Amino acid sequence: MTSASPHGHRLVAQHLELGDDQPFDLSLPATGLTLVQTRRESRSTTLALTLAGRMRVKGGTVTLHDAAGTTVADTPRRRARRVALAGVPEIDGLERLVPVRTVVREQLAWTGSWFARTPRDMGDTDFSAWAGLLGLTVEPGDKVGDLPPAQRLRLRIVLALLARPRAGLLLIDDIDQLRSLADRRDLLRDLRQVAQRLPVTVFSSNPDLDGLADTVVDLTGPTPEQPGRETGAHHAHVKEGE
Template sequence: MTTTSLTAPDAASDAPRHAADPATTGAPDVAAPADAPREDAGTAPGAPPPPAVLDARAAHVRGARGAVFGPLDATSAQPVTVVLGDRGSGRTSFLLATAGRMRLTSGRLTVLGRDTSRAAAAVRRRAGIAGFDGIDDLEPVVPVGAVVRERLSWESPWYRRTPRVTAARLTALLGPVLGDVPVPEPGLLVRDLSEAQDLLVRVALALLARPEVLVVDDLDAVKNPHERAVVARCLEALTHPAHPQHVRAVVLGSADPRDTDLLTPDRTAVVTLTR
């Protein structure tokens, strides 16, 4: 397990709404329709190694109330990167910058070889986000089936009608992501989901755009230790090439250092942000 320590000088707040680019904090750009063929993420024999998942060089975000995070340096080439940081450390803002949804004030941050400042739109198209408070929350009184149908409609061509989501369709869409976590019934209200279901449904919705990298915040919002371990395994499983919802990398945020123990050490890099 690779560990990199980063220091964020006295961040007054890690609330992305104050420092984020308002044009980039909305719904993620669509990389391709949900039924489009995805690019092969493998490396051909003799080809150069793939670029690092993320590479930060003096990356710095400054808001109206001072430094949000940085300047900082960090590199990860592992399929799973855990970004550890308490509230005020700049963790959420760093994750949003990694997803191309927050502009750096200075420095450089590349994701899978793409510069988030010079090619922010390209990074956004290839990065899915889930677990971000105030950005991808689900409406609590809406049935899960309706939530999924709305996202399917969003990801489909305008001329294609999106039928009602049946239990079988929901299982096909959510089952590969939820793993051992029960797939909810279409009529179940979002507010009645368990914490593990809520986060993994949000992950499954993000994956409908077929991103290359998935950025997930607040793993520690799943309070039950057993459920959190299950969620961590589900997220790591997405990075295995044989997974039907395969992504090249997962960047995962948490405030609990023990969460790194839930993941495979030789497939995980740890980035620690401190105030």
């Protein structure tokens, strides 16, 4: 297991309601790589948006806690400032004909102070550090649409981290958008490196086949639509890695 980052946040959801699903509890640790397995992609997107503060909670509560256990965010607006979110096209979709340099500089300009000069050299920013951890290998002049899917998703993750320099948690929705099992495995391995600095949670409708996650949260369990299983509020099944 990785050691807890002093800036890592633990997320706790209680009696959370998503659509017509029954309420459930969920806890994401303040360290390491967590994989949340859901029954379908649309549910994972709704969950990611809700936890990240980009969508209001239908029912229940979602809070962020620092390493000391102090609540640092208990409203969607406050969570949105402390949670970096990637993988949701409606949030981080990129124009295919735009160069990488342009999207990075635009993000840095949007995030920085209005009076700060945006560096032309991406090497003078946090971009290089996050790109190195994630295995993002792009040239500034590369068109976004020319990047392989795995590199394009990595770019979106780096941009999400640049957008939230004070983030205490990184959420990545639908890693299954990488159709190649090898690409998904490689991304999870690289995210383990990111998780040394910041807790990372990924959402997938597939299990952790290669055992790369430190923690697995299984949300594919009991639902009201499955006769014979218990109903009412339930806890997500959590499996800790070695």
